[in-house]
Each structure stands twice: as C-alpha cells, then as structure tokens.
Amino acid sequence: MDLTGMRSLLTPDGWALLESLPPYDEKLAIPLGERLRSEGHDAATVAAALTQSRLRARAHDKLGPFADAMLFTPDGxxxxxxxxxxxxxxxxxxxxxxxxxxxxxxxxxxxxxxxxxxxxxxxxxxxxxxxxxxxxxxxxxxxxxxxxxxxxxxxxxxxxxxxxxxxxxxxxxxxxxxxxxxxxxxxxxxxxxxxxxxxxxxxxxxxxxxxxxxxxxxxxxxxxxxxxxxxxxxxxxxxxxxxxxxxxxxxxxxxxxxxxxxxxxxxxxDDQADRAPVGAVGTFLHEPDGAVIRAGLVGEVAAQLGSRVFDPTIAYLTSDQPVVSPLVHSYAVEEVLPFHLKALRALLRDRGVGTLTIKKRGSAVDPVQLRRQLRLTGDGEATIALTRVGGRPSVLLLRPL
Missing domain, CATH: 3.40.50.150 (Vaccinia Virus protein VP39)
Known part of the structure; x- marks a missing residue:
C-alpha cells in the first residue's frame, strides 16, 4: 500500500478525484487509471483513488451505502x-x-x-x-x-x-x-x-x-x-x-x-453445560449454526427443537419430525450407510449424480480427494454428510429442506 498516495486522498484535490470516480468496475479500472494520468493527475493519487474505489465496493457487504463516503485500508x-x-x-x-x-x-x-x-x-x-x-x-x-x-x-x-x-x-x-x-x-x-x-x-x-x-x-x-x-x-x-x-x-x-x-x-x-440426548439417526438431520457450535450450545438447541445427537462427539442433530428454526440448517435423511468408497460411487452413479455437495463433521476423509475418486458424471445433484454414527465412519445421503 502506497502511504503517500493514500495520504494524498486527504487533500482537497485527492478527495475530489476520488469522489469523481464512477462505481468500481474491475474491467474498466486499468483504462480509467490511464485516462486519469493522461489528464495530468498524480500517478500515486490515481492509484490510491482506484484502490479506495475497489475497497468501497468490497465494503458494501459490511457497511452498506455508508461505505461510499468512507476511506479504508485493506487490513482495516x-x-x-x-x-x-x-x-x-x-x-x-x-x-x-x-x-x-x-x-x-x-x-x-x-x-x-x-x-x-x-x-x-x-x-x-x-x-x-x-x-x-x-x-x-x-x-x-x-x-x-x-x-x-x-x-x-x-x-x-x-x-x-x-x-x-x-x-x-x-x-x-x-x-x-x-x-x-x-x-x-x-x-x-x-x-x-x-x-x-x-x-x-x-x-x-x-x-x-x-x-x-x-x-x-x-x-x-x-x-x-x-x-x-x-x-x-x-x-x-x-x-x-x-x-x-x-x-x-x-x-x-x-x-x-x-x-x-x-x-x-x-x-x-449459564455455566452449566447441557448435553443433548443420544439416539439413532432420525428422518431429519439438523446442522446447528456455527455460532451455536462455537458457543458450545448444541445441547440447548437440541432441547429447544426436541432433537438428539447420534454421536456425542458430533455437532449434528437429528429428529423424527421436521422442525423449523433459524438456528439450524435442516435436511431430510434419505439413506444412512457405512462409509465405503465403492458402494458410495455405485450409489451416486445409479442416481446420475454429477454435482455433489460434501459436508463433513468428525470424518478423516478428504472431500477433495473423495470427489476425484468418485469420478462423478451425470446431470443430477446430491448432498452427503461424512460423519460418524455410533462411533463408526458413515455417510448420510441428504436432501436439503
């Protein structure tokens, strides 16, 4: 980051140049910079202004329209x-x-x-x-x-x-x-x-x-x-x-x-850690939000939803009845199988699956390597979860709800 150029944006001329820029377009940034320099604008100031324009566009996700009137550093x-x-x-x-x-x-x-x-x-x-x-x-x-x-x-x-x-x-x-x-x-x-x-x-x-x-x-x-x-x-x-x-x-x-x-x-x-009850995989699988998992509150959510875990070390919940909650992402469980590469490949081939979403929790399997080994073809889509059920490596075939 050119600090001299960034500081130049705090001058009246630098600020005026920044405010005159159109909405950021990566494809147009290089020709726009060339045009501004050809018009006599300082090269460091032009570079800083274009950088700010790019950072403002990125900042919309965090700060909305306020970003259009702000200044940023990349780390900031x-x-x-x-x-x-x-x-x-x-x-x-x-x-x-x-x-x-x-x-x-x-x-x-x-x-x-x-x-x-x-x-x-x-x-x-x-x-x-x-x-x-x-x-x-x-x-x-x-x-x-x-x-x-x-x-x-x-x-x-x-x-x-x-x-x-x-x-x-x-x-x-x-x-x-x-x-x-x-x-x-x-x-x-x-x-x-x-x-x-x-x-x-x-x-x-x-x-x-x-x-x-x-x-x-x-x-x-x-x-x-x-x-x-x-x-x-x-x-x-x-x-x-x-x-x-x-x-x-x-x-x-x-x-x-x-x-x-x-x-x-x-x-x-409170400071009492609640554990979810343990039972068999039900008709539905619920993936708690990451904030719930980080906070160690999976047991609290399980109690709210009337659900259970199928392995006490895995943060997946399951239930026999559907539940609706913003605290979890839910799936219908279509099949529960022991993890076996050839059996999984045959199952997905029979279903014509070419696009596969791989979820993983408590599994040592590398999803990238698994995707290569499955050699998927076809027009169908599927979602699987690589996990443990009762301590055993398993794969759950899921349908997003």
Whole structure:
C-alpha cells in the first residue's frame, strides 16, 4: 500500500478525484487509471483513488451505502465490524445506561459509527496515523465524536475517562510479516493490544466490551463475563466478551445468529453445560449454526427443537419430525450407510449424480480427494454428510429442506 498516495486522498484535490470516480468496475479500472494520468493527475493519487474505489465496493457487504463516503485500508476493512453487528454492540451500552464510550483501537471507526448513531459520545483512539486520519473522515458526520492517534497501551485512562464511561476494544489480530505484509495471528497475547490488556481494562472500567476471534479457547474467557459468538448469514464473525453491566445476569455463553433478512436470533446459557440426548439417526438431520457450535450450545438447541445427537462427539442433530428454526440448517435423511468408497460411487452413479455437495463433521476423509475418486458424471445433484454414527465412519445421503 502506497502511504503517500493514500495520504494524498486527504487533500482537497485527492478527495475530489476520488469522489469523481464512477462505481468500481474491475474491467474498466486499468483504462480509467490511464485516462486519469493522461489528464495530468498524480500517478500515486490515481492509484490510491482506484484502490479506495475497489475497497468501497468490497465494503458494501459490511457497511452498506455508508461505505461510499468512507476511506479504508485493506487490513482495516478486513477487521471492520459489520454495521448490523456493531448496532448490537452499541445497544449493550445503551441498555446499560452508558453515555460515553472509549473505542480503544477504533480502526476505521465502524463500531464508533454505531455508538454515535445511538447518541453516545465517543472517544475513538488508534495507534496508526493513517488509520486514525481515515477514521476522522469516516466519523465526520457526528459532532460528539473525537478521534485521537495514540498507542492505547501508554494512555493514562483514569485521567481521560470517568468510572461510569464504557470501553470498547477490538484488538488487531494481524502481525507484520517478513515480506512487508501482514498475517493473521491466533495467539491472544499477540493481539494489538494484547488480551491481558483487555482483561486489565475490564478490571478498571466495569462497562467494558471486547471483540475477539471466534476461535478463542473457552478456558481463556473470564468466569464473570458473558461471551457471545455472532454469526452473519452463517459465517461466524466474532466472539464478543461483555463485562460488568454489559453482561446479562446469569448468562455465561450466548450465540447471536443474524440471518439474511436481518433478523436476530439468540441462544443463552449459564455455566452449566447441557448435553443433548443420544439416539439413532432420525428422518431429519439438523446442522446447528456455527455460532451455536462455537458457543458450545448444541445441547440447548437440541432441547429447544426436541432433537438428539447420534454421536456425542458430533455437532449434528437429528429428529423424527421436521422442525423449523433459524438456528439450524435442516435436511431430510434419505439413506444412512457405512462409509465405503465403492458402494458410495455405485450409489451416486445409479442416481446420475454429477454435482455433489460434501459436508463433513468428525470424518478423516478428504472431500477433495473423495470427489476425484468418485469420478462423478451425470446431470443430477446430491448432498452427503461424512460423519460418524455410533462411533463408526458413515455417510448420510441428504436432501436439503
């Protein structure tokens, strides 16, 4: 990323060039760049403007039409909170009566936008100069938002905040690589700021929330906080940890499922782990949403749906009656077979299956290699699940509902 070119977008001429661009079209980007340079525009500014145009198009999935008036960095966009999820974050602070939120490590400002949109005063801080400058642009429409460039690890938070203020942290989960880019890290202490800093802030300021990676180990989560795994359209995007008045009484783990229509569905549990009953494969198979699985709430959903598992180590549910729930994806079970390559190949050949969806849970079979070995031909479609039934490798022939 050319920092000089990116900074040039903060000048009146650079901003005017960016705003003059048509909607991004990858096929037209090269000739458009050539035309702009031939008209006398600075080459670095042109490149930066086209990069912003491309990032704005990508950002629509997370931020909708707000993206058209924002500035982005590639890493910042990747970590930016989806606006629908940020709205749920902001409602926590509103519900707890918090009037001012310090967004420590604000990135490009998507969470700060949600806080300000619900009339919270916001102090947004980021250590990276360009990111803080872009956040200032992105938050320009809200008068009660202040953006500062500072390393949050060196701040005297007690002199800046009142005890009743809220704090939000979204630690960066990427580290610099030798090639000059960045790579994702899964070590909580390698986050920026590190996880230990998050816990320290929560001890000092009760109304603290933090966005963590969805794969964080349950053993690392505090006993006195609520951890909520969030999925959007089936994609698990975060584990948010809520402390003090932001956590709900009696709730240790929860899953928030946002569907394609924007509706929200929750599963809640205390610290008692409920296990689903075990039984035979029924007429229907139900695949819990990833947020439910990450939160360890498969047993809760099984109880809600009157379903069971056919293997206590596998997060598939089954029932004899159909169920309708946004918390699961459901299939009719057409056949249950021991896994055997030749038998499966013959079955799919007899059905004329050329397009096969392979689901896998608790199986050592490589789907890519299996697809080659099956040598599929035909016009038909099918879905199978590679799994274990009663501890034995099995294949379930499914029909999506």
């Amino acid at each position: 966009l990747e970590q930016a909170t989806r606006l629908a999820v940020a709205a749920h974050h902001a409602r926590r602070y509103v519900g707890a009566g918090v009037q001012r939120v310090a967004d420590l490590g604000c990135g490009l400002g998507s969470d700060a936008m949600a806080f300000a949109g619900l009339d919270r005063a916001v102090l947004a801080i980021d250590a990276d100069e360009l990111t803080a400058a872009f956040a200032t642009v992105n938050l320009r429409h809200w008068a009660d938002v202040e953006v500062r460039c500072h390393d949050v690890l060196t701040l005297d938070l007690e002199s800046m905040l009142e005890p009743r203020d809220g704090v939000w942290l979204d630690p960066a989960r990427r580290t610099s690589s030798k090639g000059g880019g960045s790579r994702r890290t899964f070590d909580p202490e390698a986050f920026s700021p590190p996880y230990s800093f998050v816990l320290d802030v929560a001890r000092r300021f009760p109304a603290t929330g933090a966005k963590l990676a969805p794969g964080i180990a349950h053993r690392l989560l505090p006993d006195d906080a609520e951890a909520q795994w969030v999925s959007v359209h089936g994609d698990v995007v975060e584990c948010a940890v809520w402390f003090g008045p932001l956590a709900r009484e009696g709730v240790r783990r929860s899953a928030l499922v946002l569907d394609a229509r924007g509706s929200a569905h929750e599963v809640l549990a």
